[in-house]
Amino acid sequence: MIISEGSKRLQKQKPVICLMGPTASGKTSLAIELCQMLGGEIISVDSALIYRDMDIGTAKPSDEERSAAVHHLIDIRDPSENYSVAEFRDDAYELLEDIYQRGKWPILAGGTMLYFKALLQGIADLPATDDTIRAQVNAKLKEEGAPALHEWLKEIDPKSAERLHPNDPQRISRAIEVYLMSGKSLTQWHQEQALQKFPYDCLQVALAPQERSILHHRIEQRFDTMLQSGFLEEVEKLMARGDLSLELPSMRSVGYRQVWLYLQGEYDLEQARYRSIVATRQLAKRQLTWLRSWEEVNWIDSLSKNNCAIILKSLSNISI
Structure with missing residues (x-):
């Protein structure tokens, strides 16, 4: 503005x-x-x-x-x-x-x-949810469980993984979705927000x-x-x-x-x-x-x- x-x-x-x-x-x-x-x-x-x-x-x-x-x-x-x-x-x-x-x-x-x-x-002007990507993340959650999802998050966004509990699949899923949709981690989005x-x-x-x-x-x-x-x-x-x-x-x-x-x-x-x-x-x-x-x-x-x-x-x- x-x-x-x-x-x-x-x-x-x-x-x-x-x-x-x-x-x-x-x-x-x-x-x-x-x-x-x-x-x-x-x-x-x-x-x-x-x-x-x-x-x-x-x-x-x-x-x-x-x-x-x-x-x-x-x-x-x-x-x-x-x-x-x-x-x-x-x-x-x-x-x-x-x-x-x-x-x-x-x-x-x-x-x-x-x-x-x-x-x-x-x-943080996060990207809107994409149904296809959400289905992909949910399928992995259903097949392998929340701990596997948390390990995936560690690879793409270590800081968010450290912040989020391994048994919080909703927030972990959202963090992964943000990365898959935008190519930027949730941590990066929040850093840009702080500016x-x-x-x-x-x-x-x-x-x-x-x-x-x-x-x-x-x-x-x-x-x-x-x-x-x-x-x-x-x-x-x-x-x-x-x-x-x-x-x-x-x-x-x-x-x-x-x-x-x-x-x-x-x-x-x-x-x-x-x-x-x-x-x-x-x-x-x-x-x-x-x-x-x-x-x-x-x-x-x-x-x-x-x-x-x-x-x-x-x-x-x-x-x-």
């Missing part, structure tokens, strides 16, 4: 704020507060908020919240459509340029860590309560609020369309799958509630695991009352 000279000057004045964190940690309210203090605009980093007509179960910002601060990348896809990580990266870059051009402060806020990773660390430097100064903030029990309580409370706000009716309307299924990324969002199965009679409402809360807790755990391995991230407690001030102080300490 070409960054204009005007944008280069602005980006030196206004580092991008990346507000990350697990679900139900309070990112939306803090992002809005930052927008109001800094004259900013929010770019949503959430793979569920992109879908129209999925408002309650995604905890989408309310009309009042969206009038308090400009939000981008919300309601940009129908639930029947896909939206790739690469598309997010392209859209986010375009929005960053536009926000800087208008003299505003960009705030990336959300919990889809794969989106943040693609934006900040680059993305895609994020062109903006950036402050990365992780928002989460210090006690995991607090987050679990918030998740449970929020799901009960969703039920009271008409979440069942929302999923009923989506089912009634007739063109959606549980195979789509939109319907695999936490809560939607469980409520869908409840409405199909797979289990009762209490089971749907319990399974939804457990799935959301598991999502939060994965998000926290990502963040703990993240470099250059500043942790702040969701329960602190001066988080805006903490972030502003961190901004002033960035060497530009």
Whole structure:
């Protein structure tokens, strides 16, 4: 992407704020507060908020919240459509340029860590799967087993073979397929990805309560609020369309799958509630695991009352 000279000057004045964190940690309210203090605009980093007509179960910002601060990348896809990580990266870059051009402060806020990773660390534009090559690799797997596949990977991509467990046939197969389709190892693809430097100064903030029990309580409370706000009716309307299924990324969002199965009679409402809360807790755990391995991230407690001030102080300490 070409960054204009005007944008280069602005980006030196206004580092991008990346507000990350697990679900139900309070990112939306803090992002809005930052927008109001800094004259900013929010770019949503959430793979569920992109879908129209999925408002309650995604905890989408309310009309009042969206009038308090400009939000981008919300309601940009129908639930029947896909939206790739690469598309997010392209859209986010375009929005960053536009926000800087208008003299505003960009705030990336959300919990889809794969989106943040693609934006900040680059993305390997891996070749699409080829059915013939996949069949070839699967045949070897079936005939000789995962250890033989791992030995094959050692010959063509030793670093990936060292990284992947011998009993992980799915990832080993994919690494071999990438090499057979492109002539380049997965390691080489990732090395090229690392060269895609994020062109903006950036402050990365992780928002989460210090006690995991607090987050679990918030998740449970929020799901009960969703039920009271008409979440069942929302999923009923989506089912009634007739063109959606549980195979789509939109319907695999936490809560939607469980409520869908409840409405199909797979289990009762209490089971749907319990399974939804457990799935959301598991999502939060994965998000926290990502963040703990993240470099250059500043942790702040969701329960602190001066988080805006903490972030502003961190901004002033960035060497530009």
